[in-house]
Amino acid sequence: MIQKLLIANRGEIACRIIRTAREMGIATVAVYSDADAKALHVRSADEAVHIGPSPAAESYLVGEKIIAAARQTGAEAIHPGYGFLSENAGFAQAVIDSDLIWVGPKPSSIEAMGLKDAAKKLMREAGVPVTPGYEGKDQSFERLKQEADAIGYPVLIKAVAGGGGKGMRKVDKAEDFAASLESCRREAKASFSNDEVLLEKWITSPRHIEVQVFGDSHGNVVHLFERDCSLQRRHQKVIEEAPAPGMDEATREEICAAAVRAAKAVDYEGAGTIEFIADASEGLRADRIFFMEMNTRLQVEHPVTEEITGVDLVEWQLRVAGGEAIPATQDELFIDGHSIEARLYAEDPTGGFLPSTGRLEHFDLGVEGRIETGVEEGDMISPFYDPMVAKLVVWGETRAEAIDQLADIAESVEIWPVKTNAAFIANCLRDEDFEEANLDTGFIESKLDVLVSSDEADAEIWQTAADFVALAETEEHDDLPIGLRLNAPGALDAVLTHKGETRSIPAARTHAESHATGFVDPERAVVFADGQSFVFERQARGSGAGAVGDGAILAPMPGKVIAVDVAEGDAVTAGQRLMVLEAMKMEHALTAPFDGTVTELSASEGGQVQVEAVLAVVEPVED
Template sequence: MFKSVLVANRGEIACRVFRTARRMGIRTIAVYSEADAKALHVREADEAVLIGPAPARESYLDAARVLAAAKATGAEAIHPGYGFLSENADFAEAVTAAGLVWIGPPPAAIRAMGLKDAAKTLMIAAGVPVTPGYQGEDQSEETLTAEAARIGYPVLIKAVAGGGGKGMKRVDRAEDFAAGLASARREGQSSFGDPRVLIETYITRPRHIEVQVFGDRHGNAVHLYERDCSLQRRHQKVIEEAPAPGMDAATRKAVTDAAVRAARAVNYEGAGTIEFIADASDGLKADRIWFMEMNTRLQVEHPVTEAITGVDLVEWQFRVAAGEPIPLKQDDIPLNGWAMEARLYAEDPAHGFLPSIGRLDHFVMPEGIRVDTGVEEGGEVSQFYDPMIAKLIVHADTREEAADALAIAAGEVEVWPVKTNAGFVMKCLDHPRFIAGDVDTGFIAAEEADLAASPLSALGLEDAARFLRAADAASAGDDHASPWDGWNGAIGFRANAPATSTQRVIVNGRPHDVPLLTNEQPVTSYVALSAGEGVVFENGSAFEIRAFVPAGAGGGAASDGALRAPMPGKIVATPAKAGDTVTRGQPIVVLEAMKMEHALVAPFDGVVGEVGVSVGDQVADGTVLAVVTASGSQ
């Protein structure tokens, strides 16, 4: 066994590989870009080397710099993680040529499976069922048009070197084929430098089934059962589970046998995944599952396989790369219980899933489950890399128990001010169709309007009342107050007020009038930002709240009508100017932060006393942007 390993990657996969390496007594070496100088994976490694500027092409994708770092640190092996250089056959050859151990499949296997058309041809020869279609050398528009007609519409045009949904176009009618083909070719050329395509029949209710395989240089090949990765958004996986719901023994044997044949066909070594597409219109059937592609690396979703088998797949990678045989025979690999994984992305589902970047001022993950992450509180989510910041993994006896546990975990996520998809994930897991196992790759698209709706759209009176208590706690200076058994110094509260009296709370910029005598329930979790301001975390969502305090009420940062920046950002608009008469809720200043616009509104009817910023100004958290004077107080 080698004594040191350099991980040519970043984030959660680097941390994941380091965890196994430490347990095995292997020295760990990290590489990092300038943007990752303070990243978690850098601190967790025994040694770390700067390899270039923030853009990946100048750092993590620069093979020469990675190899130079390995030489400088005396690394004996290189683990590529996933993404970046993990499926680059030239890099794999360069690693071995440098006298280092390559923790991955042989370059020939990477090349054999790297192009979708060549891989399908190879699989047909190996007796692996493939999706009906055309993957020939003749790429003329006339031939491709004729083949699409032969296959029958709808068809799927796919770039042969594609991945992640790039260069993939569905065409429903013959008259739309030319435009779809041109688009797929452009994307293939732009993303992969290869305009060639293949054509497949389009499956109307597709399930994404994949099988974890492992091979060694002694001729052994095994599978570690299947995973279902059908819950996707625009071809990007969101929730994965193992085993696949509705998979009977006969179908499982057919698909896992096919996966092992595929691995043997390319003399595979190490961890790999054979991906299949299934026609789920009539359940999973052995004759309705076809080979799609092979990923010649460890997968993001490998933890669910580890959970049901009890196998550390990274340890197996190390051992096979060191020349050892696979540790277990096929019949000795168990299948226990059910596992699910959710990918936690830094993105805003309520605003088109736009990436959310910036500092993680508050970052709390659920306890009692496996969490794989490469970030921590105080760290940064960079614009330069993938927005996945963590994976939540659960294991239980049954699918129902696993789904419940993962939904609870997603609901316990607390991240601020970066937005996440935790609330979206929780809604997916709680959806009746998902609970029933009635999922396919179109599930999220069909249900997205409800799943991605802003949590504010469902904010009710009871919620606003509970948030009011949080705002009052903020005004009282509590750092983390949950639950409350009293008003804790409620600003503006009148002991003799009639039952119809209300108090206003501002939630994510929206005003809510709440009866003071409402019988509230405590919020789940709350963190104070400053006097009179805080964040409530519930069901995976974050709500910024502040108490509304009219002028003259005394106490609180808002009593003078000052509008403060809730986070660092750039001023993009000033709809109001000094001297303007404004009404409650009217936008005064618009701040852009983390690629999103945030309108700061008048807290009450009044007159704008001053606007202290201009368009283009960069402001710090807490900066006073404008002041509104209440009507009648002048």
Template sequence: MIKSLLVANRGEIACRVIRTARRLGIRTIAVYSDADSMAPHVTLADEALHIGPSPAAESYLVGDHMIAAAQQVGAEAIHPGYGFLSENAGFAAQVIEAGLVWVGPHPDSIRAMGLKDAAKKLMQDAGVPTTPGYIGEDQSPKHLKQQASRIGYPVLIKAVAGGGGKGMRKVDQAKDFEEALASCQREAKASFGDQTVLLEKWITNPRHIEVQVFGDTHGNVVHLFERDCTLQRRHQKIIEEAPAPGMNEETREAVCTAAVNAARAVNYVGAGTVEFIADGSGSLSADRIWFMEMNTRLQVEHPVTEEVTGVDLVEWQLRVASGEPIPVAQSDLQIKGWSMEARLYAENPVTGFLPSTGPLRVLSLPHGSARIESGVSQGGEVSPFYDPMIAKLICTGGTRDEARTALARACDGVATYPVHNNAAFLSRLLRDETFAAGGATTGYIGEYLDQLVSRPEPSTQGLAAATQMLGEMRKPHGSGNPVLGPWDRLTGFRLNGPVDLETQISVDGENRTATVQLVDAKPITLLPLEDGVLLVERGWAFNVSLPRHDTDMAGSGASDGSVLSPMPGRIIAVAVSEGEFVKADQALVTVEAMKMEHVLRAPFDGEVTALSIKQDDQVLEGKLLMKISAAGRRSVKAGKPFDGRASP
């Protein structure tokens, strides 16, 4: 067994690897950028080394820095986690050439599966079923369009070097092909430096099925059954589960055997995932499941496989990298129960899933009721430089419904502040009737997005509880006469009796008169804040506080001309100046967050009467950036915040 391990990653996967390594008695070394100096993975490891500035391109993506750090502390091996350098064949080769142990597949295996066209040809030669399509050297628009017509619309244009949903376009009609091709090639060139594409038949009701495989240096390859990763938004997985709903034993045997054959075709060593696309228009069948790609690393969703098989995949990685054989035979592996994972992100579904970064004054996760994999902590920060994942929540039960309902309840109890999260969105998905019945396809979220993200009103019972907590927080501590306020009139207020109280409160910055009358109790979470109470119901968070009387604060509306930052970020462009007259929908300011640019536009014709920011300023969510005034304009609907909107 290796004795020391450098984890060339950050966040929850770094913590995950470090925990298993330490359990095995392996000395662990973390690496960190400027932004991660106080991150949990740094304090969890035995040692930690600084590797560069905050941008990943200057730290976590610099292979030379990783190898130098390993050599500096005498680390024997490097584990890449996932993302960053994990599927970089050149880096894997550098690690091996430096005399270090690479915890992953051989560089040749990574290269073989790195380009989608070459991988597809390789799978065809190995007898693995592949989606009907076109792979070829002739990349002329005319020839590609002819091939698309041969395949039959709709077709999918896919960059051969793509990933994460980039460089992909669905085309429904021949008249749209050239424009979609050009757009796909531009994105592929910019993202991957290669504009080569392949064409595939678009599966109308697709499901995403993947198989966990594992190989060792002794010629053994096993599978650990399948996962279903169908619930996606813009090709990004949201909820994963094992096993796949509707999978019969005959189809499971066929798809898992195909995955093992795929791994053997590239002499695979370590943990990998073979991804398939399935026709979900009917029951799963072996003749309607096709190879899509192979991920030559550990997957984000690997915990659900661990939960149903009882295997620690990171331990297997470390043992196999140390030269040991896989510790069990295929016949020893069985599926027990059902497991589901939800990805909790720092983003705001109500504003189009804009990233929400910044300090985590409050972080409350359902420890005890779910397996939690997280790389942040309360008092820490969600950085704008990296993936905004807060945690993975994993629940396991004897049946799919048990796992699903447990995970929904776990999502209900999540609370973060002032950073937003997608817990309520996850909770609604998990309770959705179509998903509960196993009938969702990869396009389901996009089709029903509006109803999945619509923000509800807080319940009467929730407001009652929050109001009581506010009253308790206003009570004086110590001697002296208290300053009387609206909460001093709450004498006799209690949660277990009839209440009919009218009072002024503020919910998310909007003043309202509330008649607080108790109804049947619902699961709620209440967390005290410095300036109010955080009320959480089924994942939705509401900031309940004293009434607000200022207009130049977050919460004032677009109708009064307030332009607020929809997220924490950096001002990269200010297109207007104070005193300038602007037209409705005119670009005013551009905010950058998570490497995405968001253009905020004028809510109506008017004059810029106040400008409070300049280029390169860092702003928090809700920051008043400027005011637009229109003489004689009547208020449309006060109290609704102007979030801005991203330009196309």
């Protein structure tokens, strides 16, 4: 048994591995970059070693530093997690050459499956169904165009060394082939230093089906059934589930047997995944499911397999790496219930899914389901790495039960000020086609407009924010956490600004039961509803944000003035925006406290201001 393990990774997968290692009595060593010095995986491990600057290319991707950290701490094994160096055959060999245990497949297995063209040839020889296409060495334009014409359009161009959705182009008609090939080659060269491509027939109604396989050094290989990963956006998985909906036993038996043949063909050890593309235009059929590639590592979505089989795949990895046989035979493995996983990303769906970075000032994922995360409240979402915040995983007796559980969890996510795709996840799960398993890999793109929720607050959210503020002021207590219900908060008015719009709203004397939660602090009210956060700047005592009763507009915190909307002498009305202050990467609108005239203006666009600096003065209109 391994005694001390170094995890050559970060975030949720490092925390996941640490948890199982601790349960097995194995000491753990974390590695970290500058950006991760205070990260959860560092705090969770028994020891931690700094390996370099924040960019992954200078830390997590430098194999020599990781091996040196293992030697320094006396770790006898290295687990690569997924991503980074997990499928780097050279690193795996370097670990082995350093007399350390590599928790993963043999370098030769990684190499055999590393190039898609060679892997497809190998799989064809092993009797694994392969998508019709061309994987030849003749990479001339003339030959590739000839083969594409013979396959028939639409055709898919794929980089032979590709992965993660890079180096892929769908070509719908012959006249588009040349431009698509050039674009694909250019991206492949930049991403993988290899511009060779292969061609595949584009599959109608494609489903992404993958099979979890596991091998050991004693010649045993088993499968742990299949997963469906069809819900993707730009070739990146969003929601995964096991087992695949609509998979009958005969088809399952054939496809899983093919996966085992694939693993045996490369003498596979450890956890791996055989990925297939299925033509689901007439349902899932074994004669329409084709090999795509093999991932020679643990997958992000491995928890759904664990949930339906009761197997801890990380424990199996550590035992097999230590020389043990697989802990179960094929006959002992079976499917129990249904599991679904969603990837919670720090990104803004309303802003084109751009990553959202910053400190997690408020972070609550609830207590339901299985939450796999590498962050806690107060931690930073860094711009240096993948923006995944957590994996939300559920198990249910039925698929419908699992869907309902996971949608409830996504709708209850409370994260601020970082934006997430929680509402987007919930909308996917609640979609009628998803519930009825009418799936393919184009599901999200075809429904994007209805799956992305508006970030505009409706009347109910405005009212809830006003009630939260009124309750906080009635209790004379800021930083007030709000529960699920409000009890007649009183008759105070709340003047709030949201996305540049200011409203004065009387608090409700009676309030229907609200599903929203949130909090109030001296500057703002934040309302959480249906997986989204809505931020309202508070206007103290009916004045502008940061204003006092005499009409002086004060800076609520240090920041930069990014817009000035008025000039001295201007007449203004209550709630009118006077200027915008940017602080902590957020914009704060400062508004007029009442009808009046701007008699002083000391703020200028681009200027830096300190907290409580007088930025303007508004004198009220005399009766």
